[in-house]
Amino acid sequence: MTAVLDRTKLLAARYKAAGDRPYLASALYSLTVVPSDRVPTMGVDRHWRCYVSPAFVDATPVEELAGVWIHEAAHLLRDHHGRASRLPAADQRDHGRVNIAEDCEINDDLLADGLPLPAGRVHPRDFGLPEGRMFEEYLKGVPAQPHHDCGSGAHGVPMPWDLDGAGAPSVRATEAEALRRATAEAMRAHQRARGSLPGGWRRWADQVLEPVVDWRRMLAGAVREAVAWAGGAVDYTYRRPSRRTPALRGAVLPSLRRPLPRVAIVIDTSGSMGDGELAAALAEVTGVLREVGVRGNRVSVLACDADVQAVSRVASAGQVELGGGGGTDMRVGIERALADRDRPQVVIVLTDGYTPWPAESPSCRLIAALVGDGAPDPPRWIETVRIDRAA
Known part of the structure; x- marks a missing residue:
């Protein structure tokens, strides 16, 4: 009691x-x-x-x-x-x-x-x-x-x-x-x-x-949403016939498939970018991609300044080798990614924002992860996440 x-x-x-x-x-x-x-x-x-x-x-x-x-x-x-x-x-x-x-x-x-x-x-x-x-x-x-x-x-x-x-x-x-x-x-x-x-x-x-938004949560949300959007596209395949096929004599119907999208990560390696911020953002992106099942040869990483310095397919952030260090033009990296035979449906650009951008929206989902408080705004049609250097 x-x-x-x-x-x-x-x-x-x-x-x-x-x-x-x-x-x-x-x-x-x-x-x-x-x-x-x-x-x-x-x-x-x-x-x-x-x-x-x-x-x-x-x-x-x-x-x-x-x-x-x-x-x-x-x-x-x-x-x-x-x-x-x-x-x-x-x-x-x-x-x-x-x-x-x-x-x-x-x-x-x-x-x-x-x-x-x-x-x-x-x-x-x-x-x-x-x-x-x-x-x-x-x-x-x-x-x-x-x-x-x-x-x-x-x-x-x-x-x-x-x-x-x-x-x-x-x-x-x-x-x-x-x-x-x-x-x-x-x-x-x-x-x-x-x-x-x-x-x-x-x-x-x-x-x-006046809450400070966690850039990691925003970036993860943007990547997940973009991958879900790209994965929403469907195509027909005869590898797995439609369940309606047995009802039709002499005809094989294709089934619909929902493929995993391909993702390209374009990294700004110009002299104004810090390795710490790049590593944090890249680890966040690749971690989210692993969570949603996009990994291995479905992810390409392009290290880029005024020209593309290196192209590598990776399974984790630790496999990426960053090169470059000169001027900045992320258009080059985006164009190179979209020219790939395995064209990506999602392109993620990690940059300080001091770069020209494409004149019009490409036929893919484009996300800009901007490092630093003073990064200038990209065009409005680009999804943007700002990464705080101090966070």
Whole structure:
């Protein structure tokens, strides 16, 4: 049987947290309180339920409880459970270390903001790590050790005290996104009015209101969509007769086939391009092609500056040898790719953008992956993905 929770003390702490940091009020008051003897201190699930140990509330001063309220809300505002789900499987299984790394991401901001937290809280300095980083960066430097559990709303692993979907009021994913945006806007307004906001929260609000798009995801999506488009073309083949053939005497009907497309990757090897950016973009493209089954002799790579320097068919990015280093004219590489006997249906150009482009759209899907923030825009009919050198 669950011990009696001192709700007056707990809610007084939430009231203090919301009063001292009004930009967090909407998030704090969206949390549903669930008393539980099974949770060590306080923890959250992805549905914005806050599980609270009555014994922990009895033993903790109101000022520190206010800090814990903000700490738990921060896990949900920063979408820690969603980000944890994108970690490698081995890291996801070690949810204790993930929780510690997430607490490091939060606590350096809260302590710098003057919030008192209970004993045992972790800080990046405890592990010789710099402040102001994301938990994904902290994870490698965090050792496994005993630590309180902030729940599935932090690390994403279901806990024994979690209720099912109908067990208590909850916040849906779409509502959570609206809460994050409303909180970020409140932080912006607070900063304009008061001129003060912890650096970590300021960076988080900027990311929510002005998100930086992951070029890898955009490039992967563009390549997958182009391959699906090219693979949508159908042709007739007699190698596998139509299933209707037995119904017709003396006639053999062809069947329809959906062939895998051929893909050409044209790489700008001029002096203005960096090997690191080229390697990252090329690895991303070839990885996606492998995922969708386009590999081996269906992929050609052309290293090109003002002239085509090398042509090679590859099965992986590691087999590519880059040459050149002179001027830049990607038209040469595109024309050479399309002149191949095995004409590609998709052409992907990796370049800094300082190149002439074909005067009109070729009869294929053309994607330009532009390296660098200042890369000029290609013609509108070219699908474009911008690759951040710093990402």
